[in-house]
Amino acid sequence: MPGLVMPKADEATMSRRAAIVAALQAIVPGEGVVDATNEMRVFESDALTAYHQLPLVVVLPQTVAQVSLILKYCYENNVKVVPRGSGTSLSGGALPLEDAVLLVMTRFNRILEIDYPNRAAVVQPGVTNLGITKAVEHEGFYYAPDPSSQIACSIGGNVAENSGGVHCLKYGLTANNVLGLEMVLITGEVIRLGGKHLDSEGYDFLGLMTGSEGLLGVVTEVTVRILQKPTTARALMVGFPTSEQAGQCVAEIIAAGIIPGGMEMMDRPAIHAAEDFVHAGYPLDVEALLIIELDGPAVEVDHLITMVEAIGRKNGATTCVISQSEEERMAFWAGRKAAFPAVGRISPDYLCMDGTIPRKELPKVLAGMRELSEKYGLRVANVFHAGDGNLHPLILYDANIPDELHKAESFGADILRLCVKVGGVLTGEHGVGVEKRDLMPEMFNEIDLNQQIRVKCAFDERHLLNPGKVFPQLHRCAELGRMHVHRGKVPFPDIPRF
Amino acid sequence: MSTFNPHSEDEIVEIVQWALSEQAPIEIIGQGSKRELGRPLQTEHTIALSTYSGVTLYEPDELVLAAKAGTPVAELEALLAASGQAFQFEPMDYGPLLGRAAGQGSLGGLLTTNLCGPRRLKAGSARDHVLGVRVVSGRGELFKSGGRVVKNVTGYDLSKGMAHSWGTLGVATEITFKVLPKPEAETTLVLRGLADDEAARAMAIAMGSSGEVASAAHLPGNVASRVIGGTLQGEASTLLRLEGFAPSVADRAEMLKKLLASAGTVDTLSEDISRNLWREIRDVIPFADGTERPVWRVSMAPMEAYKLVASLRMGAAVDAFYDWQGGLIWLRMEGDPEAEAVRALVAKYGGGHATLVRASVALRAALPVFEPQPAPLAALSKRLKQQFDPSGIFNPGRMVAGV
Ligand SMILES: Cc1cc2nc3c(=O)[nH]c(=O)nc-3n(C[C@H](O)[C@H](O)[C@H](O)COP(=O)(O)OP(=O)(O)OC[C@H]3O[C@@H](n4cnc5c(N)ncnc54)[C@H](O)[C@@H]3O)c2cc1C
Ligand SMILES: Cc1cc2nc3c(=O)[nH]c(=O)nc-3n(C[C@H](O)[C@H](O)[C@H](O)COP(=O)(O)OP(=O)(O)OC[C@H]3O[C@@H](n4cnc5c(N)ncnc54)[C@H](O)[C@@H]3O)c2cc1C
Numbered sequence: 001m002p003g004l005v006m007p008k009a010d011e012a013t014m015s016r017r018a019a020i021v022a023a024l025q026a027i028v029p030g031e032g033v034v035d036a037t038n039e040m041r042v043f044e045s046d047a048l049t050a051y052h053q054l055p056l057v058v059v060l061p062q063t064v065a066q067v068s069l070i071l072k073y074c075y076e077n078n079v080k081v082v083p084r085g086s087g088t089s090l091s092g093g094a095l096p097l098e099d100a101v102l103l104v105m106t107r108f109n110r111i112l113e114i115d116y117p118n119r120a121a122v123v124q125p126g127v128t129n130l131g132i133t134k135a136v137e138h139e140g141f142y143y144a145p146d147p148s149s150q151i152a153c154s155i156g157g158n159v160a161e162n163s164g165g166v167h168c169l170k171y172g173l174t175a176n177n178v179l180g181l182e183m184v185l186i187t188g189e190v191i192r193l194g195g196k197h198l199d200s201e202g203y204d205f206l207g208l209m210t211g212s213e214g215l216l217g218v219v220t221e222v223t224v225r226i227l228q229k230p231t232t233a234r235a236l237m238v239g240f241p242t243s244e245q246a247g248q249c250v251a252e253i254i255a256a257g258i259i260p261g262g263m264e265m266m267d268r269p270a271i272h273a274a275e276d277f278v279h280a281g282y283p284l285d286v287e288a289l290l291i292i293e294l295d296g297p298a299v300e301v302d303h304l305i306t307m308v309e310a311i312g313r314k315n316g317a318t319t320c321v322i323s324q325s326e327e328e329r330m331a332f333w334a335g336r337k338a339a340f341p342a343v344g345r346i347s348p349d350y351l352c353m354d355g356t357i358p359r360k361e362l363p364k365v366l367a368g369m370r371e372l373s374e375k376y377g378l379r380v381a382n383v384f385h386a387g388d389g390n391l392h393p394l395i396l397y398d399a400n401i402p403d404e405l406h407k408a409e410s411f412g413a414d415i416l417r418l419c420v421k422v423g424g425v426l427t428g429e430h431g432v433g434v435e436k437r438d439l440m441p442e443m444f445n446e447i448d449l450n451q452q453i454r455v456k457c458a459f460d461e462r463h464l465l466n467p468g469k470v471f472p473q474l475h476r477c478a479e480l481g482r483m484h485v486h487r488g489k490v491p492f493p494d495i496p497r498f
Numbered sequence: 499m500s501t502f503n504p505h506s507e508d509e510i511v512e513i514v515q516w517a518l519s520e521q522a523p524i525e526i527i528g529q530g531s532k533r534e535l536g537r538p539l540q541t542e543h544t545i546a547l548s549t550y551s552g553v554t555l556y557e558p559d560e561l562v563l564a565a566k567a568g569t570p571v572a573e574l575e576a577l578l579a580a581s582g583q584a585f586q587f588e589p590m591d592y593g594p595l596l597g598r599a600a601g602q603g604s605l606g607g608l609l610t611t612n613l614c615g616p617r618r619l620k621a622g623s624a625r626d627h628v629l630g631v632r633v634v635s636g637r638g639e640l641f642k643s644g645g646r647v648v649k650n651v652t653g654y655d656l657s658k659g660m661a662h663s664w665g666t667l668g669v670a671t672e673i674t675f676k677v678l679p680k681p682e683a684e685t686t687l688v689l690r691g692l693a694d695d696e697a698a699r700a701m702a703i704a705m706g707s708s709g710e711v712a713s714a715a716h717l718p719g720n721v722a723s724r725v726i727g728g729t730l731q732g733e734a735s736t737l738l739r740l741e742g743f744a745p746s747v748a749d750r751a752e753m754l755k756k757l758l759a760s761a762g763t764v765d766t767l768s769e770d771i772s773r774n775l776w777r778e779i780r781d782v783i784p785f786a787d788g789t790e791r792p793v794w795r796v797s798m799a800p801m802e803a804y805k806l807v808a809s810l811r812m813g814a815a816v817d818a819f820y821d822w823q824g825g826l827i828w829l830r831m832e833g834d835p836e837a838e839a840v841r842a843l844v845a846k847y848g849g850g851h852a853t854l855v856r857a858s859v860a861l862r863a864a865l866p867v868f869e870p871q872p873a874p875l876a877a878l879s880k881r882l883k884q885q886f887d888p889s890g891i892f893n894p895g896r897m898v899a900g901v
Binding site for chain 2: 115116117118119120140141161162164168172173175176185189190191192193195196197198199200201202203204205207208210211212228229230231251254255256257259296297298299300303304356357358359360385388389390423424425426427428429430431432436440443444447448449450451452454455456457458459470481483
């Protein structure tokens, strides 16, 4: 693993491997424990394929009781645990550790209840994101957050990463669409948060769990909001001579109170790669292309399309095509949706970054990326959730050229530093994992990070769940708990008080 | 007995460090507008943040607003309105219900009590719109979390962690929110004379349609007479709010009228009346009676909530109305708060939570104001509190006795 330092494997745990395997087999009989090296290979990395590591052992429980017993055993025996859903994480969140049990949740694949009057679905965490929509679409419903990986990724993984998708601009992220969770703490205790009702009676643990990257607890059941599908959807494809104009167009659409169902931007390299691949009919003479989808009642969609078209023209659009059929709408999206594989065709390897910036900073950040691209001698193509400022720069490299992965990673880190510098953040939806772990100090100082780790301490004070992820350094909870209190004087005695 | 009125983050840090060194518990208040809410406190010292006020960032094009925690919400709403924008989650104002003036809440109080309103169904609550916070913890340390952008999964979401923490985890000093343009048009459809269970079914049909209903409430007859100056004429009224661009609102209204035709005639309220109506529902005006008669705020699954009210009515005199498709019950008791009965029924009908939002000091001190949690969850809450405020100096006992 180039450059990445993971927590030192615990020799004592490794030497107890046989006993640990036997204990897990007693909890999950039959096929539920995988300990043969060749069978564990499929689990050795997630979608951040640059990194791989065989786990100590893999366990695939099927019941909450089993999860509880596994965690309790690991807690009592001081064994680390890495939870895993479908393994599509792009940040290495599900990367195994040599001395940790890999807890795979894919056998939790049942839809438990669909409740249309209360607009909720109760599902097990291994159900795929798309699986929820499939289960309710015959009634005209769907589950709104739609990561591009939705065929494969699990809802448990979505909760752990607070995943987003094209639709999130209008319908919110995972955090805004999850109503309840059942989870198991590392001690084996089962906790239920929320349900079909709204909001919490106490602290917002649902909010803390969403995006916690498997470090706080193992999700064993998820209650999500389901929504009625909009009756119509139409898309516009709008091309601009400069990214500034495209950015201004986005800002004006939103300022006019229009929240499109999706609003995506691509830069010239991404447009060309996608067009060569899927022949979506994209204009090749523009610097920036927007795909804007409006959904809702037909009357509303028609009304808004006219408004958006006018805003586009006003901002100097050189192409503006409105979909006239469902096929045409799908064609507009085909290029955007195929952007990653399209880039995969023009380069042996690519890294997908995930920073978010204030929208107005887009031209500055794109210019900065061009400079960095020259400096590193690597190409970069940009696809961009334009409505919410979430960038996905794809850095093109060739892993067979010595040191090029390292160069690509440094380029990526510089892009993220630039995002933070203009008021943005390191990751919009893919998570910190191991990939951005060591960049956390770019955004947070030690006090900020320590307070986050203290949340971890409230859930898992021995740091047994998914260690080595998210935090560059995991201080011991006892150490973080110490207080240095200075005997103080009454502060500013001269200011007025009541 | 001191009240501190800090003017800077440094001063807030200094006050907390002093309180720590004295082991002196301290109450955090914004404008103090919700002091009658939650368990009463008996701390010797107070940090009053009303002097720590002011907008620090407002970029209408970027839909982002940041302000110091003591800033009055009313001031922020006026600022936003001048640009045609608003907090989409429509924070309610507890003032009238608690017998205080309206418009006194602060931004810090808004987040730490996780305010919302009738648009909760579609737009969420404060927790769904907060982007970032700066907080002084009970360790006397200033930390930040989140940022100013909507898409952000960098580290734990401590901004949401502060939501509904009632000043027990730390002093929020500055908060950043997402804001949105106000809808261009609005109307409300009114179904007449439905019983509570019929209303729940009608609202479920409407919410499950493509009508994009922003709010759905049901006012039984005696409550209906107490809003918008009696315009609803004391007849049970089931209310569906539609918002958006004018042609879309008109189209959806027609669609819903057809869909709900079997429930009787459907009236339409004009825009102004609709706005006032939902503000009054938001602020629980039907129960803003200047008394201390106990009021519960109960959140349940929409199709279960009316069953609780029906059961309760068999044994006690209660007045109730529903928001959030029926899932939020505002419940006023004639006499005793009947805490055990209310909570037993919440548990019986699918779970949820009941908060005693109004009652005399004596009752609030004697009863669990917030829904008691099962042991493992209560223990987790205690551990979280411990990690933010190890000496227990902030608002001791505000949420749970002993925490
Ligand atoms: C081609 C492709 C496109 C993608 N597009 C998007 C996109 O558009 N938007 C987006 O947001 N993401 C996207 N992703 C990233 C990824 O799909 C999401 O992060 C997804 O939510 C991960 O789900 P998973 O089930 O694969 O989780 P895994 O990769 O298995 O795990 C991810 C993290 O969740 C934890 N975890 C998993 N299950 C549980 C559980 N039950 N309890 C507790 N912790 C758990 C793991 O420990 C790990 O930290 C994409 C990935 C790929 C490969
Ligand atoms: C100096 C002073 C003394 C006062 N004394 C009294 C009095 O003795 N009796 C009385 O009835 N009224 C008193 N008031 C009036 C009253 O304090 C205000 O009306 C009230 O503070 C405003 O309410 P709020 O919406 O800001 O939320 P509050 O009611 O202040 O707070 C709601 C909840 O949020 C928490 N909270 C608020 N702000 C923050 C924050 N920034 N960070 C973390 N948690 C927060 C609170 O601790 C509380 O749990 C006093 C006001 C001042 C300025």
